[in-house]
Amino acid sequence: MDHTISHLPDPQYQPQFYNDVPLKRALAWVVDLIVVLALLIPVVLMTAFVGLFFLPVLFLCISFVYRVITLASGSATWGMRxxxxxxxxxxxxxxxPGLAFVHTLGYTISLSLPLVQLVSVIFMATSEHGQGLSDMSLGTVMINRRA
Structure with missing residues (x-):
């Protein structure tokens, strides 16, 4: 990334924006997983448990919609917030909203391919800006929220 034209905080000169972000991102993912599972329960109950036969598809759909809506409305899921x-x-x-949709699509594709997700997590933990594969391709960056 060319820092001379970037409007993002520079990790060398403003490291406070990137401190502990990989750990916070992992914890946010756990919180979001719990939220999606909590949203899934009433859907399964409303379908008189028929939804159990389609559980992976229901989980995928609820997760996708949850991520797009929360990213589009505040640039962060509830776990990230x-x-x-x-x-x-x-x-x-x-x-x-469009970028939130595309980011979620990239995240979902990465998640469905374990090797790709592993590479993405390694990049999040080791790259200068802590970007996963979706972030790198879209130019998005996860940063600490300003106080």
Whole structure:
């Protein structure tokens, strides 16, 4: 990434924006998983347990919609908000609904391919901006929310 044209905080000069983000991102993922599972329970109950036969599809759909709505409305899922982190686009702005959709699509594809997800997690933990594969391709960055 060319820092001279980037509107994102520079990890060398403003490390406070990136401190502990990989750990917070992992914890946010756990919180989001719990939220999606909590949303899944009433759906299964409303279908008189028929939804159990379609549990993976229901989980995928609820997770996808949850992520798109929360990312589009505040550039962070509820787990990310709890961990005080948020996604920003390459210009440092909050995600648009379209970018939230594409980011969620990339996340979902990565999650469905274990090797790709492993590579993405390694990049999140080791790259300068802590970006996963979806982030790298879209120019998005997870940063600590400003106080």
């Amino acid at each position: 709890l961990m005080a982190i948020e996604l920003r686009d390459a210009r440092g702005r909050r995600l648009t």
